[in-house]
Amino acid sequence: MAEINKQLSLPAGCPLCGEAIEVTQIKCTGCGSEIRGSFATAGLGVLPVEYQKFITVFLRHRGNISQVEKELGISYPTINKMLDSINKALSSTGPEKPLTRREILDSIEKGEMSVKEATFILKTRK
Numbered sequence: 632m633a634e635i636n637k638q639l640s641l642p643a644g645c646p647l648c649g650e651a652i653e654v655t656q657i658k659c660t661g662c663g664s665e666i667r668g669s670f671a672t673a674g675l676g677v678l679p680v681e682y683q684k685f686i687t688v689f690l691r692h693r694g695n696i697s698q699v700e701k702e703l704g705i706s707y708p709t710i711n712k713m714l715d716s717i718n719k720a721l722s723s724t725g726p727e728k729p730l731t732r733r734e735i736l737d738s739i740e741k742g743e744m745s746v747k748e749a750t751f752i753l754k755t756r757k
Contacts, residue, residue, distance in 0.1 A: 653669055654670040655669060656668075680755060680756055681755035685703070685755075688702055688703055
């Protein structure tokens, strides 16, 4: 049976408890060399997947908010909230925890987020 090498994305935090993770091994895809140690995670890799996908769209449209709104189907206030959360996460020491389902439902109930926006956030999670 052929071995299937599915490459996984580095999670922003522990998928069980949400705490910070530590990378302890890296491997070269060319020669197969492996290095073990303690490697710090930094940059965009510490962000939740939905924020990484948002940044990709944001950069593709060179920060044009109206184009981001169209492609993702989310409103200007939601884009601003996401940008604030991303900036906060990148300036903090630990990973930013994505909104819980309860927080998302509360935001819908308060009129802070539409169902379409909530669906985008939930669908882009892993």
